[in-house]
Amino acid sequence: MKRHLLLLFMCFACFQHGFSSTNTRDVSALKSLSKQWKNTPKSWGRGDPCDDRWEGINCSDSSVTELKLFNMDIRGQLSTDIGDLAELVLLDLSYNHNLGGPLPASIGNLKQLRTLRCISCNFIGPIPVEVGNLLSLRILALNSNKFTGGIPASLGRLINIQWLDLADNQLNGTLPTSANGSPGLDQLVNNEHFHLNQNNLSGPIPSIFFHSSMNAIHILLDHNNLSGEIPQSIGLVKKLKVLRLDNNSLNGSVPSNINNLTAINVLNLANNKLTGPMPNLTGMNNLNYLDLSNNSFDPLDAPAWLLDLKQLTTLIIESGNLHGEVPQAFFSFPRLEEVRLNNNAFNGTLNMGSNISQELQMVNFQNNDFTSVTLSSNYNKIIMLEGNPVCTNDQLGKTDYCGQQKAPASDSFSSTCSHPYEGPIICRAPSFSNIDIKAKTDSMWTKIKSKLSEFPITSNLGNSFFDGNNYLQVQLQICHNKSKYFTRNETLVWLDLSTQNLNLSEQYGPCFFNPNQYSYDHKGHRGLIIGVVVGSAAAMFIIAGLGTYAVRQRKRAKKAINLNNPFASWGSAGDQDGSAPQIKLAKYFSLDEIRKFTNGFSKDNEIGAGGYGKVYKGILSDGQIVAIKISQKGSMQGGLEFKTEIEMLSRVHHKNLVELVGFCFEKGERTLVYEYISNGTLTDNLSGKKGMHLNWKRRLNIALDSARGLAYLHELAKPPIIHRDVKSSNILLDDDLIAKVADFGLSILVVETERDHVSTGVKGTLGYLDPEYFMTQQLTAKSDVYSLGVVMLELITATLPIVNGKYIVREIKMAIDDYDAEFYGLKDMIDPALMLNTGCLVGFKRFAELALQCVQESSENRPTMNDIVREIEIILKDIELKSISTSSSATYFGNARVAFQEPYDELALSSGVNSATVNRSDEYLLS
Numbered sequence: 001m002k003r004h005l006l007l008l009f010m011c012f013a014c015f016q017h018g019f020s021s022t023n024t025r026d027v028s029a030l031k032s033l034s035k036q037w038k039n040t041p042k043s044w045g046r047g048d049p050c051d052d053r054w055e056g057i058n059c060s061d062s063s064v065t066e067l068k069l070f071n072m073d074i075r076g077q078l079s080t081d082i083g084d085l086a087e088l089v090l091l092d093l094s095y096n097h098n099l100g101g102p103l104p105a106s107i108g109n110l111k112q113l114r115t116l117r118c119i120s121c122n123f124i125g126p127i128p129v130e131v132g133n134l135l136s137l138r139i140l141a142l143n144s145n146k147f148t149g150g151i152p153a154s155l156g157r158l159i160n161i162q163w164l165d166l167a168d169n170q171l172n173g174t175l176p177t178s179a180n181g182s183p184g185l186d187q188l189v190n191n192e193h194f195h196l197n198q199n200n201l202s203g204p205i206p207s208i209f210f211h212s213s214m215n216a217i218h219i220l221l222d223h224n225n226l227s228g229e230i231p232q233s234i235g236l237v238k239k240l241k242v243l244r245l246d247n248n249s250l251n252g253s254v255p256s257n258i259n260n261l262t263a264i265n266v267l268n269l270a271n272n273k274l275t276g277p278m279p280n281l282t283g284m285n286n287l288n289y290l291d292l293s294n295n296s297f298d299p300l301d302a303p304a305w306l307l308d309l310k311q312l313t314t315l316i317i318e319s320g321n322l323h324g325e326v327p328q329a330f331f332s333f334p335r336l337e338e339v340r341l342n343n344n345a346f347n348g349t350l351n352m353g354s355n356i357s358q359e360l361q362m363v364n365f366q367n368n369d370f371t372s373v374t375l376s377s378n379y380n381k382i383i384m385l386e387g388n389p390v391c392t393n394d395q396l397g398k399t400d401y402c403g404q405q406k407a408p409a410s411d412s413f414s415s416t417c418s419h420p421y422e423g424p425i426i427c428r429a430p431s432f433s434n435i436d437i438k439a440k441t442d443s444m445w446t447k448i449k450s451k452l453s454e455f456p457i458t459s460n461l462g463n464s465f466f467d468g469n470n471y472l473q474v475q476l477q478i479c480h481n482k483s484k485y486f487t488r489n490e491t492l493v494w495l496d497l498s499t500q501n502l503n504l505s506e507q508y509g510p511c512f513f514n515p516n517q518y519s520y521d522h523k524g525h526r527g528l529i530i531g532v533v534v535g536s537a538a539a540m541f542i543i544a545g546l547g548t549y550a551v552r553q554r555k556r557a558k559k560a561i562n563l564n565n566p567f568a569s570w571g572s573a574g575d576q577d578g579s580a581p582q583i584k585l586a587k588y589f590s591l592d593e594i595r596k597f598t599n600g601f602s603k604d605n606e607i608g609a610g611g612y613g614k615v616y617k618g619i620l621s622d623g624q625i626v627a628i629k630i631s632q633k634g635s636m637q638g639g640l641e642f643k644t645e646i647e648m649l650s651r652v653h654h655k656n657l658v659e660l661v662g663f664c665f666e667k668g669e670r671t672l673v674y675e676y677i678s679n680g681t682l683t684d685n686l687s688g689k690k691g692m693h694l695n696w697k698r699r700l701n702i703a704l705d706s707a708r709g710l711a712y713l714h715e716l717a718k719p720p721i722i723h724r725d726v727k728s729s730n731i732l733l734d735d736d737l738i739a740k741v742a743d744f745g746l747s748i749l750v751v752e753t754e755r756d757h758v759s760t761g762v763k764g765t766l767g768y769l770d771p772e773y774f775m776t777q778q779l780t781a782k783s784d785v786y787s788l789g790v791v792m793l794e795l796i797t798a799t800l801p802i803v804n805g806k807y808i809v810r811e812i813k814m815a816i817d818d819y820d821a822e823f824y825g826l827k828d829m830i831d832p833a834l835m836l837n838t839g840c841l842v843g844f845k846r847f848a849e850l851a852l853q854c855v856q857e858s859s860e861n862r863p864t865m866n867d868i869v870r871e872i873e874i875i876l877k878d879i880e881l882k883s884i885s886t887s888s889s890a891t892y893f894g895n896a897r898v899a900f901q902e903p904y905d906e907l908a909l910s911s912g913v914n915s916a917t918v919n920r921s922d923e924y925l926l927s
């Protein structure tokens with residue numbers, strides 16, 4: 001303590017005698033911040049923060065007013081000294097995906113703060129109640145972290161707030177509302193954006209939450225656990241444009257005055273337990289997007305109020321208990337793009353009339369009771385009728401209306417530079433449907449391009465799709481025109497694409513850009529010593545080297561480094577190889593700490609054991625749950641593999657790769673501490689041991705996740721990494737069944753001089769091993785592709801690659817039948833669990849073909865990991881596009897444009913009028 005004071009004092013002294021203008025309190029706060037961070041910008045630590053323009057800092061009157069350090073790859077924790085930057089107006093730490101730990105309560109001291117953004121960081125623990133002291137706050141965006149606990153009621157004091165985004169965390173408890181003088185969210189009368197979606201909020205929505213002085217335009221409560229009735233008071237929020245209450249457990253009937261919301265554009269109540277009559281939406285004259293699917297509304301004739309909703313682009317009422325005939329006039333609404341009324345009981349004749357909206361792209365009436373259809377030559381887009389009696393007719397039954405077809409081609413993203421700044425723009429309530437997104441994103445692009453036009457930058461939009469939450473994701477890629485990499489400085493000045501800068505909400509609903517972690521050029525950053533953080537203040541001080549005090553300090557520091565260096569004894573035991581590991585991030589734990597985390601290696605904490613040693617579940621002092629792998633002495637994992645794994649894992653960070661939290665190397669014990677992945681290995685999940693049903697879509701997602709993790713290793717890690725041991729038991733599934741690739745013990749760095757292959761003794765796991773690598777000993781990234789191909793075959797068959805001497809790859813290659821458009825000749829080999837409740841699997845053949853390409857003998861003929869990612873994305877997008885929910889029965893279907901080159905084209909034209917009627921008396925009897 002004394003030492004620190006003296007140190008600070010000396011720093012202040014030198015600044016005061018020098019050129020300093022930043023006030024001393026702010027200087028020391030900044031130093032304290034950077035002490036807990038890796039990768040602060042280079043300018044930090046040089047001279048005076050304000051005078052010498054430290055990157056990301058803006059000052060006024062010798063106080064720091066802005067701290068903007070988004071996507072700087074900062075790692076570590078936020079120091080409580082943040083609370084000393086008393087004049088701070090803006091704090092933006094977003095997209096530092098490895099900046100985490102708890103958010104310090106002292107943040108509540110920042111009384112001038114108007115903007116607080118920490119989007120997509122790794123913050124954990126509760127949102128401190130002290131955030132409620134930030135009375136100047138306009139924008140609070142803490143979305144996409146791992147905050148837990150309840151929403152603090154104190155946020156109700158933030159009377160100036162306009163944008164409140166706590167989405168995509170793990171917040172639980174009820175929506176806090178004011179009572180007996182204590183604050184609540186209902187008091188945020190100036191707030192326009194309540195984004196509380198994707199949490200674990202529960203309990204009813206309090207009636208007082210909605211009231212007439214509310215100025216809210218976007219209320220997102222979707223994907224929570226809310227129950228009870230939708231309060232009557234909802235009708236009072238007159239300015240509301242977006243209301244998403246979908247994917248909760250709301251019950252009871254919808255209040256009839258919901259149609260007082262006459263400004264509303266997007267209304268989504270899908271996937272709840274709502275009962276009673278379907279709400280009468282007459283009067284919602286601005287409604288574009290309506291989804292009422294999967295509730296338990298009373299049976300109803302096609303509602304007349306539909307005809308009032310003339311601005312509709314999208315109507316989705318799946319499983320809505322609707323019957324009767326659909327009014328023809330509805331299909332002529334000028335903006336109509338997509339109609340999904342599948343799984344209802346509409347009957348009689350489907351006749352969309354001849355005056356059909358030019359915008360209409362898809363009509364899904366699967367699983368209704370239509371006995372005949374009237375086709376119009378004015379409409380040549382998708383109609384889906386599978387599961388209607390009319391499809392039992394021999395002729396129609398064979399067409400695309402009732403059947404199967406190839407997925408439409410998809411636009412893929414062409415990478416135009418080697419180190420783009422990229423990621424998705426996520427829009428959570430677009431006013432249009434998921435068809436023909438490309439045309440819809442043009443205006444988005446125009447806005448972005450104009451925002452970036454003054455800089456030497458090229459931007460591209462690509463790969464747009466609606467994700468599983470019905471959020472629109474648009475990939476944005478930004479290339480530097482003059483250099484290979486962006487510098488940190490350029491990122492901060494050029495690429496500030498925060499929501500408020502983009503201003504997209506009119507058409508797209510609330511959006512935010514969520515860029516991937518940018519890998520800055522690491523040249524000249526080598527040789528950091530691990531486990532010891534030499535804060536820049538201390539470093540500066542030592543370099544300044546004033547007086548004997550400094551010299552003494554330096555000696556002390558050196559000693560401290562040695563004491564703290566976990567690898568001080570590396571090599572001394574004789575069985576380690578090479579020099580001590582170079583680690584930048586992973587934490588070093590002592591054996592005592594490890595013992596504490598695991599409850600003294602208690603039996604109850606043991607979650608796995610094998611030849612390598614044991615795995616324990618543990619809880620760190622900050623509450624994080626971890627898996628602790630303790631290698632047995634003399635086990636397979638030798639010193640080299642241990643070191644490899646730590647080095648690899650601390651260099652790579654990707655949501656589809658298991659994160660290394662820390663390690664322990666003491667008394668010959670080799671211990672690795674990983675993030676805890678709750679649902680275990682893919683092998684176990686496929687075997688059914690876990691009681692988890694992995695349906696088709698989930699399996700595709702697992703393949704996609706794994707491929708993404710590996711593509712990151714192959715293409716983005718510097719130098720690239722080949723995993724070398726891809727197998728289903730090294731793929732772990734988390735709570736949300738997101739797959740993460742684990743176990744880097746055998747991984748290999750592809751060093752520049754070796755170009756793209758490495759000669760090495762063959763290692764890997766039998767059954768997954770690339771035969772070419774086995775023969776030639778030349779390891780390339782394509783060896784991982786082979787192994788992943790085997791895993792993909794496992795996903796299809798749920799059998800291990802080698803069973804009773806039979807090799808899955810050979811068996812499948814022998815079975816394939818190219819003429820079988822549905823199952824590719826593999827029907828008998830498909831995991832029976834996949835066929836539960838479903839006749840067929842969308843995209844099956846395409847996926848099986850892809851898997852077989854991966855296991856080609858010659859690595860040249862295999863796709864790259866990125867190709868795999870793209871192809872699976874297309875298959876999934878197609879499933880999404882055709883709105884096959886995981887629960888409803890899956891089918892093949894396709895693009896009806898081609899359908900019209902089939903016999904029914906003739907039919908439509910031969911009648912000589914705009915529409916050809918097909919009915920029972922006709923010679924084209926279809927029922």
Ligand SMILES: *[C@@H]1O[C@H](CO)[C@@H](O)[C@H](O)[C@H]1NC(C)=O
Nearest residue numbers: 057058059060065066068493
């Ligand atoms: C610093 O803040 C001032 C006042 O808010 C602003 O005008 C200026 O653009 C900011 N400078 C930078 C580099 O952000």
Ligand SMILES: *[C@@H]1O[C@H](CO)[C@@H](O)[C@H](O)[C@H]1NC(C)=O
Nearest residue numbers: 148149150171172173174202
């Ligand atoms: C919320 O989660 C925390 C753990 O994060 C738990 O202790 C608490 O009981 C939960 N509260 C509710 C109301 O579920």
Ligand SMILES: *[C@@H]1O[C@H](CO)[C@@H](O)[C@H](O)[C@H]1NC(C)=O
Nearest residue numbers: 235236256257258259260261
């Ligand atoms: C709201 O809706 C109810 C029921 O439909 C109606 O009686 C009432 O007049 C409406 N209130 C306003 C302010 O429009």
Ligand SMILES: *[C@@H]1O[C@H](CO)[C@@H](O)[C@H](O)[C@H]1NC(C)=O
Nearest residue numbers: 259280281282283303304305
């Ligand atoms: C729906 O509401 C409108 C206006 O309030 C009313 O005229 C109409 O009859 C209602 N329709 C039904 C089916 O209740």
Ligand SMILES: *[C@@H]1O[C@H](CO)[C@@H](O)[C@H](O)[C@H]1NC(C)=O
Nearest residue numbers: 323324325345346347348349
């Ligand atoms: C449609 O179904 C209803 C009962 O749900 C029935 O009354 C009606 O006659 C059916 N219409 C046709 C054309 O079959």
Ligand SMILES: *[C@@H]1O[C@H](CO)[C@@H](O)[C@H](O)[C@H]1NC(C)=O
Nearest residue numbers: 042043053054055489490493
């Ligand atoms: C960062 O960029 C700003 C504006 O482009 C410039 O004034 C400043 O000197 C740059 N700082 C560094 C360290 O490059």
